[in-house]
Amino acid sequence: MRHAISVYVDNQAGVLSRVVGLFSGRGFNIESLSVAPTLDPAKSMMVITTTGNEQVLEQIKKQLNKLINVIKVVDCADRDYVEREMILVKIKAEKETRAEVLRIADIFRAKVIDVSPKSYTLSLTGDKSKLEGFVEILTPLGIIDLVRTGTVVMEREMQGRRKLT
Amino acid sequence: MKKITGAQAFIEALRCEGVTHAFGYPGGAVLDIFDAIMDARDIQFILSRHEQGAVHAADGYARASGRVGVCLVTSGPGATNTVTGIATAYMDSIPIVVFTGQVPTHLIGNDAFQEADIVGITRPCTKHNYLVKDVCDLGRVIKEAFYIARTGRPGPVLVDLPKNVMNSTVNFKYPDSVSLDSYCPTYKGHQGQIRRIMGVILKSRRPVIYAGGGVTLADASKELAEFARRLKLPVTTTLMGMGAFPSDDPLSLGMLGMHGTYAANMTVTNSDCLIAVGARFDDRVTGKVDEFAPKARIIHIDIDPTSISKNVKVDLPVVGDCRMVLRGMLAELAGKDAELAEMVSQTEPWRREIGDWKKQQPLKYCKSENIKPQYVIEMIDEIAPDDTIITTEVGQNQMWTAQFYKFNEPRHFLTSGGLGTMGYGFPAAIGAQAAFPGRTVIDIAGDGSIQMNIQELATVVQYNLPVKVMILNNGYLGMVRQWQSLFYKKRYSHTSMAVAPDFVKLAEAYGAKGLRVTRPEDVKDAIREALRIPGPVFVDFVVDPEEDVYPMVPAGAPINNMLLV
């Protein structure tokens, strides 16, 4: 099962390497990873999406907690949270497909952020399934390049309420 | 506050931590520190002959004394030579602090002379590590290093000290306390959970305690013994747990696992309630995991949450310090005399069954013309004083020691359990002897392993540390040969140690004493003689070359599937 885990850490040299080393050393899988300082610049937030059964996830969380520089570990599966990722896609757009690409962009509410005579670059923000749907639809049109940021998450302020998005 | 150099501050910090012994080896990056050490008369510095030896010595010192072991080496090769020692301490949760020199901060990352990214290299085998970039951080970092090493589940901490940090000056004050908001080990077990596990234990009919090194680390042997005796619970220990429960107690089953006793492995396999205390379900203990204690509710007491349900699914975990949790469990017995008496009487048949297993298949070996290694160990046990500290190397020598030497006290048996490091025993004995100059310290060695840190002979001679090394010389890398014999059609690929030094002459070349024994009838006298000689001694016991360790559970088999003598 896929899990997003947010890891609140000291913003210090080497901390990322401790976390990543733990995953590689113990054979855990990292699907995506994003790191940046938080409101308190002395701390960073890492969001790691990973897969594994319940026992593996338990181990991952405990092992993360054991690292001295890790302050808090939250498994988003236990909470209501919002999840976003951004994707940049450079896609072929020549005569016949130029309008089609724009139509798809419009349907997904993606933005055109760069244009050339033969391509568009689109950016889209959303959760994992939305981005995957977007890529799937665009693929037949000829994706030239694609970059994703990795997932970021934030707990909902009011736990237990129905999702808005 | 006085202005002093980083090197002097380092010495001050060690003093504040109560350090009396340090082990190490000098070099360019730590010249300032070594210069300061020369004036620190209150800290005995022991110069090893290899940095690996220094780390194992610090580790042996820590295991024997319960205090934090300290090691100091130079940058680059000095630092990389410590890795095996650090990994050894890490696997067995031993509190040591390793200080490494480093090139000046402005050269870090430049491939400078004798530069190694030792913080990067040791990240996965330390509990934590530090690079000190500013002399103002030195006190805090050292304080944290000692604190992290000895608290919670103990372990090695490395502190990397760039040369310019150590020769710059600072207004030094050692901090009184640490503030680590991200590190707070749980000592006190959950009260409700303790009550629940006592309920389960009191209702069990085939209970057994499986005790590991955590009992020794938590100084919980007294509580363990009291608990086991009050409930009449049989106790098996891991290699690391040897001595945590007295071997001479009728409730003792000896070691379990791959080379465990028949009784221990049968007891665990047939148990309905396995009480794991400070143990971690290592694969050498469990054999085939799915068939380990298949009928038992599993209770697990451990200070490290990651140990729980890592290998074996635990039914009732308690995270906490073994001693505190055992005390809590004993307290739960108050007012339950009737229930306790009922349980003790209901478990009587179980203890009889275990008694039969013990009688059917005790540890044994066949006598022959040759010296049997097991006999040597029995005789060492018979002759050496009760407070003797035994270290071992790795291989058959180690397993036979665990089987045939009757350990009755914790911290009397120092061995590399988790990593299985050949070359551990001799330098560890140096550390133990430094901690207890008046006690007998014996390394029970193999002819292969002893050659891995043989250079430490110079150390024992230099400091007149009267360590006795009893080499069980079978002319083989015996444990590997045993596997080749059993599972590789006796194809002894590169396991002969036929080309070896004359250990007697070798010891003498270093200025120690050497003895050789070739006949069983001379074994006892040789041991007595070795113990009588005031200084370090090597005794070369020429033993049966193809003796194997039994019982043995083949790798991956369930532990009741034992090859017996």
Ligand SMILES: Cc1ncc(C[n+]2csc(CCOP(=O)(O)OP(=O)(O)O)c2C)c(N)n1
């Ligand atoms: C540093 C290291 N290298 C290799 C091994 C693998 N190994 C385990 S036991 C053993 C044989 C040890 O031989 P010896 O010291 O003579 O002990 P014996 O088994 O003969 O008693 C070897 C090579 C190890 N444990 N440690």
Ligand SMILES: [Mg+2]
């Ligand atoms: Mg040998």
